[in-house]
Amino acid sequence: MPDLLPGSTQRTPEYAVAPLFVDRWSPRAMSGDAIPHTVLMSLFEAARWAPSSFNHQPWRFLYAPRATTHxxxxLDLLIPYNQAWAQHAAVLIVLLAKTTMDRHDEPAPTHALDAGAAWQNLALQGWLHGLVVHGMRGFDAEKAAQVLAVPDAYRVLMMIAVGTPGDPANLPANLRDRDVPSPRKALTEIAWEGPFREPLR
Ligand SMILES: Cc1cc2nc3c(=O)[nH]c(=O)nc-3n(C[C@H](O)[C@H](O)[C@H](O)COP(=O)(O)O)c2cc1C
Known part of the structure; x- marks a missing residue:
C-alpha cells in the first residue's frame, strides 16, 4: 500500500503543533483493499473517547465493509461525485447523533458538536494507521435514515469513507489534481481577543 503524502509537505503551521494535525488530510485515492476488523475497531475506539456535554456520547456509527451485503x-446513498472515488473504500460509515438526552428525553443541543469531536478522533486515528479517512456530506441523509431504520431521536450527520491508500492516477480526471492537502485560513481570521469583529486579512 502506498504511503500517504503528509500534509506538511504542502502546508506549514503558523505556530508549533503536533505534526499529526497538519499531516492529516483527506485523500480520495484508495486501493479497494480490505482493512482488518481490529483496525476498524480501533478507529471507533478512538471516537469513543471523545469528550461530550454531560458525557452523553451521542455519536453512533453504522458501517458497511466492502464485502458485505450492506x-x-x-454506497447507493452517496451522490455520484462521491461514489466515483468512495467506491474504492474498504468501509463506508454513516455517523448519527442522538438529539435527546438518555434520561428524560430532553433536547441535547450539543449533539452535533459532540459527534464532530468523535469524528475527528476517528479521522486522526485512521491517519495514524496510514489509512485514508474522508468525511462526506454529499449523500442523501433522509434516504439514509429511511433505509438504515434510524429512529427519530437520531440525526444523520455525515458519511465517512475509510480505505487503504491508492494511486491518484486511477482517480477520475476531474479529481486527480484535487487530491492534495488543502490550505487553511490564517489564524487572524479565525481567532481574536475580545468581542466579534470582522477578521483581519
Ligand atoms: C463534514 C464533512 C463533509 C465533507 N463532505 C465532503 C464530500 O461530500 N465530498 C468530498 O469530496 N469531500 C468532503 N469533505 C472533505 C473536505 O472537503 C476536506 O476535509 C476539506 O477540504 C479540508 O481538507 P483536508 O481534510 O484534506 O485537510 C468533507 C469533510 C467534512 C469534515
Whole structure:
C-alpha cells in the first residue's frame, strides 16, 4: 500500500503543533483493499473517547465493509461525485447523533458538536494507521435514515469513507489534481481577543 503524502509537505503551521494535525488530510485515492476488523475497531475506539456535554456520547456509527451485503446500500446513498472515488473504500460509515438526552428525553443541543469531536478522533486515528479517512456530506441523509431504520431521536450527520491508500492516477480526471492537502485560513481570521469583529486579512 502506498504511503500517504503528509500534509506538511504542502502546508506549514503558523505556530508549533503536533505534526499529526497538519499531516492529516483527506485523500480520495484508495486501493479497494480490505482493512482488518481490529483496525476498524480501533478507529471507533478512538471516537469513543471523545469528550461530550454531560458525557452523553451521542455519536453512533453504522458501517458497511466492502464485502458485505450492506455495502451496496451504503454506497447507493452517496451522490455520484462521491461514489466515483468512495467506491474504492474498504468501509463506508454513516455517523448519527442522538438529539435527546438518555434520561428524560430532553433536547441535547450539543449533539452535533459532540459527534464532530468523535469524528475527528476517528479521522486522526485512521491517519495514524496510514489509512485514508474522508468525511462526506454529499449523500442523501433522509434516504439514509429511511433505509438504515434510524429512529427519530437520531440525526444523520455525515458519511465517512475509510480505505487503504491508492494511486491518484486511477482517480477520475476531474479529481486527480484535487487530491492534495488543502490550505487553511490564517489564524487572524479565525481567532481574536475580545468581542466579534470582522477578521483581519
Ligand atoms: C463534514 C464533512 C463533509 C465533507 N463532505 C465532503 C464530500 O461530500 N465530498 C468530498 O469530496 N469531500 C468532503 N469533505 C472533505 C473536505 O472537503 C476536506 O476535509 C476539506 O477540504 C479540508 O481538507 P483536508 O481534510 O484534506 O485537510 C468533507 C469533510 C467534512 C469534515
Amino acid at each position: 455495502w451496496p446500500t451504503f
